[in-house]
Amino acid sequence: MFNLNDKVAIITGGASGIGLAISTLFAQAGATVHIFEVNADLARQVAEDINGKGGRAVAHAVDVSSQAQVVEVVNAIAAVGPIHILVNNAGVSHIGTVETTVESDFERVFNVNVKGAYNGMFAVIPHLKSNGGGVVLNMASIAATVGIPERFAYSMTKGAVVSMTLSVARDYLKDGIRCNCISPARVHTPFVDGYLARTYPGREAEMYAKLAATQPIGRMARPEEVAALALYLCSDEAGFITGCDYPIDGGFVRLNN
Ligand SMILES: NC(=O)c1ccc[n+]([C@@H]2O[C@H](COP(=O)([O-])OP(=O)(O)OC[C@H]3O[C@@H](n4cnc5c(N)ncnc54)[C@H](O)[C@@H]3O)[C@@H](O)[C@H]2O)c1
DSSP states (O other), rough: OOOOOOEEEEEEESSSSHHHHHHHHHHHTTOEEEEEESSHHHHHHHHHHHHTTTTTEEEOOOOOOOOOHHHHHHHHHHSSSSOOOOEEOOOOOBBTTTTTTOOOHHHHIIIOOOHHHHHHHHHHHHHHHTTTTTEEEOOOOGGGOOTTBBBBBHHHHHHHHHHHHHHHHHHGGGTTEEEEEEEEBBBOSHHHHHHHHHSSSTTTHHHHHHHHHHHHTSOOOOHHHHHHHHHHHHHHGGOOOSOEEEESSSHHHHHOO
C-alpha cells in the first residue's frame, strides 16, 4: 500500500526538515522526486544521497517566490513526462506582533509562503489537468487556526494556504485533481533550531523543552511522521480525500485545555 511507483513529484523546500523527509520517503515509495530549493547546494547533496540509495531525485535551484523560475522549471520537467504530485512545502518563519512586523518582513514571509504556493499551483495545475488529474499537497500550520503568540505574519500566510487549498480543491474536482493541506504543530527541524538559536542564544535546551511541552503529547513531531501523512495523502489510497486540512499536532489544537 501507499506506493508512488511511476509517479513524478515536485517537492518545494525538499532539502531540509519536513521537505527532506518527504523527498526521502517519496523516493523510497517509488516516485521520481524533483526538489525545488533556494539552497541549491543542499538540494544537490540530498538528490545525490537519494540516488546513491537507489532512488530517483533531481535538484533544481528554484526560488518559489519567482513565478518565472517556477514556471520555467515545471515546464521543463513536463516536457520530459507527466507530473503527478506537487508538494508546496517551502516556507519561512517570522516572529512578531502586528506592531513589530515591518513591511519588508511581511512581504518576505508572504512571498515565500503564500506566493510560493500559488506559483507552484499556477505552474503545475495545467499539466495535471492535461494528464487527467493529480495531487496537490500544501504545508499549512496549526498557526492558521489557533492564535499563536507573536506569529502575526506567519499565521496570516498559513491561513492563506488553507484558503488556497479549499479554492483549488473546489475548482479542480472535475479535473481529477485532489488538493489537501497538512497543519503540523511543532516539528523538530532546522526551522525550530534556527529560531531557538536566534531568539534564545545560550538557552536553546531549556526553550526546546518548553516548546516540546506545549504539545499535550509531550514532544515535538519528527519530520518523518509528517512525511508519512504526506505519503498517504498523495497516494492512490487517499483517492476520496480532497479539500481537507489535516492537523498533525500531538493534541495541540483540541487537547490543550
Ligand atoms: N517545523 C515546524 O515546527 C513547522 C510547523 C508547522 C508548519 N511548518 C511548515 O513546514 C514547512 C517546512 O518547514 P521545516 O520546518 O521543514 O523548515 P526548514 O527550514 O527545515 O526547511 C524549509 C526549506 O525550504 C527552503 N526554502 C525557503 N525559502 C525558499 C524559497 N523561496 N524557494 C525554495 N525553497 C525555499 C529552505 O531552503 C529549506 O530547505 C514550512 O512551510 C513550515 O512553515 C513547520
